[in-house]
Amino acid sequence: MQTSVPRHDHPPLSPLDRLLVEVDACLRTLTGVHAQAPRPNPADAPVVPERVTGRSSDPDPIDGAAGPDPALESEPVRRHVAGLMRVNHAGEVAAQALYRGQALTARSSDFGARLDAARQEEIDHLVWCGRRLEELGSHPSRFGLLWYGGAFALGALAGLAGDRVSLGFLAETERQVSEHLDGHLSRLPEGDVRSRRILTQMRLEEDAHRAFAEAHGGMPLPGPVRGAMRAAAGVMKWLAYRV
Numbered sequence: 001m002q003t004s005v006p007r008h009d010h011p012p013l014s015p016l017d018r019l020l021v022e023v024d025a026c027l028r029t030l031t032g033v034h035a036q037a038p039r040p041n042p043a044d045a046p047v048v049p050e051r052v053t054g055r056s057s058d059p060d061p062i063d064g065a066a067g068p069d070p071a072l073e074s075e076p077v078r079r080h081v082a083g084l085m086r087v088n089h090a091g092e093v094a095a096q097a098l099y100r101g102q103a104l105t106a107r108s109s110d111f112g113a114r115l116d117a118a119r120q121e122e123i124d125h126l127v128w129c130g131r132r133l134e135e136l137g138s139h140p141s142r143f144g145l146l147w148y149g150g151a152f153a154l155g156a157l158a159g160l161a162g163d164r165v166s167l168g169f170l171a172e173t174e175r176q177v178s179e180h181l182d183g184h185l186s187r188l189p190e191g192d193v194r195s196r197r198i199l200t201q202m203r204l205e206e207d208a209h210r211a212f213a214e215a216h217g218g219m220p221l222p223g224p225v226r227g228a229m230r231a232a233a234g235v236m237k238w239l240a241y242r243v
């Protein structure tokens with residue numbers, strides 16, 4: 001090993017190496033096996049939900065999480081919450097693929113490195129949603145490979161269109177995700193503190209990703225493109241809620 005070489009100054013990967021890296025990343029995302037330990041699960045520690053939701057009526061995070069899990073008290077509620085969290089897990093699968101696709105075709109290496117930093121936060125989101133699904137006795141969407149493959153292709157296409165378009169695509173994606181999370185926070189049972197904490201923390205970070213993309217020159221996307229993105233996300237949400 002050459003210790004004098006700067007940490008990121010490694011030889012370029014061959015096309016086969018890159019393919020294997022991407023296959024490895026896809027498998028890790030779909031199986032939930034990640035190289036790095038995630039940050040602590042916000043379901044186990046309070047965050048600041050009022051900053052995002054403005055919900056002053058939320059139960060106290062510590063006391064609310066210590067009692068019985070209200071999402072498990074009835075089968076219809078459990079299935080509903082599991083459906084919502086499966087949608088969010090599917091979204092995080094897609095986020096991994098989008099970021100990787102964008103980083104693969106990014107023009108500037110600095111942009112690619114920043115995408116990687118944000119993607120680490122998305123890995124935590126993926127893990128937290130997956131753990132909540134386990135608590136609920138449920139499973140990730142059966143269409144994970146479809147969400148991953150489609151999002152990877154979209155991300156790579158956005159990257160090929162140039163960094164400013166790619167940043168605009170990222171900003172619009174995160175904006176729509178934040179709106180979506182607001183919707184889910186309003187659809188979760190009032191007492192489901194564990195799911196609320198996870199989505200609230202995600203909401204904070206998705207908004208930071210949007211702000212990053214806008215601050216670095218992300219171009220506003222045309223209305224039809226924004227509409228197509230909403231439509232594609234709608235299909236994913238409809239299917240992932242069910243299976």
Ligand SMILES: [Fe+2]
Pocket residue numbers: 092095121122125202206
């Ligand atoms: Fe996320």
Ligand SMILES: [Fe+2]
Pocket residue numbers: 095122174205206209
């Ligand atoms: Fe994000």
